[in-house]
Amino acid sequence: ERLEGDFCPICTLPVHIPIHEHSGFNTCCMKQICHGCNLAAQKRGMNDCAFCRTPCPDYDSDALAMVQARVEKKDPEAINFLGKKYFFGGLGLQKDARRAVKCWEEAVELGSVDALYSLASCYRLGNGVEQNEAKGFHLYGKAAMQGHVESRCNLGIYEGDQGNYDRALRHLLISAKMGHKESVLTIQESFKGGLATKEQCAEALKGYQDAVQGMKSHD
Numbered sequence: 001e002r003l004e005g006d007f008c009p010i011c012t013l014p015v016h017i018p019i020h021e022h023s024g025f026n027t028c029c030m031k032q033i034c035h036g037c038n039l040a041a042q043k044r045g046m047n048d049c050a051f052c053r054t055p056c057p058d059y060d061s062d063a064l065a066m067v068q069a070r071v072e073k074k075d076p077e078a079i080n081f082l083g084k085k086y087f088f089g090g091l092g093l094q095k096d097a098r099r100a101v102k103c104w105e106e107a108v109e110l111g112s113v114d115a116l117y118s119l120a121s122c123y124r125l126g127n128g129v130e131q132n133e134a135k136g137f138h139l140y141g142k143a144a145m146q147g148h149v150e151s152r153c154n155l156g157i158y159e160g161d162q163g164n165y166d167r168a169l170r171h172l173l174i175s176a177k178m179g180h181k182e183s184v185l186t187i188q189e190s191f192k193g194g195l196a197t198k199e200q201c202a203e204a205l206k207g208y209q210d211a212v213q214g215m216k217s218h219d
Helices: 035-043 060-072 076-088 097-109 113-125 133-145 149-161 165-176 181-192 198-213
Strands: 023-026 031-034
Touching (some): 023 035, 076 113, 097 113, 113 133, 113 149, 133 149, 165 181
16 A cells, blocks of 8 residues: 555545656645646636645745744654755755754654655665665665555665565565556566566556556546
């Protein structure tokens, strides 16, 4: 099962992966709204938040104030989002990987699985913390167990790199069936290298296609 935050709160459908390319994050209510619902709202003449109807902020400073207000209330999604802005830059904030890590650590404590994924990536790559690949993949495992798709795929790639091909394919089949295209492509490449069967390729593709079909509106 995918994460609760992977579903648009308006149409209730799972958002296509990668989520940030198919949805927008609203700082007023900390909701990830799919592009389809945002577009539908705009066509009806609604320029405010499609979920909570709050007027969209005109300036970065206004958006940041909204986020910080939710951060003060210990909202894990707001703290996770603030971490992303420190890591990548945005809303007038300078890039600061260490501050991003601190935000993600707090968000994880409050239950954010997306922050757990980001924290895992920091440890794997040594961004804002001392590099520790073992800890990074341990955290990916914890996130994957809670339904984080990219974490599951990363585990599959890691196991493949370690020569644990059966375990790798099990991870990749799971993420493929959750609608993760990269997982399907990785399994297909494994087949070309003689590390996956034709049946596994077919299973991954069918599972991926079924997942994508489930993301489409039937209206």
